[in-house]
Amino acid sequence: MIISAHLGCLLLLATGLGLGAAIWALGLYLVRMLATTAIYHRLVTHGSYQAPRLVWWLGSIVAASAGQMGPSWWKSHHQQHHLHVDTAADPHTPLQPVGGWRGFWRSQLGWLLAPSFHPQHLPADVERDPVLRTIDRLHFLPVLALAGLSWQLGGLEWLAAFCLSTTLLFHGVASVNSVAHLVGEQPFCTGDASRNNRWVALVTLGEGWHNLHHGFQGSVRQGFTVENGQVRLLPDPTYRFICLLQACGWASRLRIPSHHALLARAS
Ligand SMILES: [Zn+2]
Ligand SMILES: [Zn+2]
Structure with a gap:
């Protein structure tokens, strides 16, 4: 799917990218990035809040x-x-078994081409839910449906915009695995190479505060740092989106570390 999306970007050479298609690509990027960060990462994986x-x-x-x-x-x-x-x-660290550009390539994309692409153990809680299990096995259908919708709405140009949006989103998410373990600040003691990186936070709507995340995996908000012995808030659009869900009654019991806990882990 991802390789097809990369190749589909070549369509732009023939179609160009008009304003309507560009807005379509941006909208798809934002909505699907929020689903990846707020649902797959902070809800399904870490249970940092509860939801229906x-x-x-x-x-x-x-x-x-x-x-x-x-x-x-x-x-x-x-x-x-x-x-x-x-x-x-670690399936996608940029530091092992080799670092440098080869390690970066592995963490950004190469690890998906390895035999470990297929996980050995699937999470029991997700597998117990027949709907989530079905989505997992038929994960390619939503991609194909959205590609088809793009084609219907705007022909080849909008299909190319869908491919561009999907490719950029993929590299945005992957930059958490690669860049946010290589470049940035380490305000918290985590014993690993995770970093807070503002550029990764920008393109992933808040996931680039990755050093905080490794220190406090269950925190629904990742936008925290410590400066001069004080806790400082950082922009975290995914957290704001989850607060919006909460205001609508679709999220509850948001888990936030206390300032005391944050300061105790400060480096
Ligand atoms: Zn990490
Ligand atoms: Zn995580």
């Missing part, structure tokens, strides 16, 4: 439409990342 099953199901369909695979696949690999962070058993 409908939010799990709809959010997972939207995240799957970004070519991010299914909820069981996503959670399984991400759990392995946290469990074995920056060791040889």
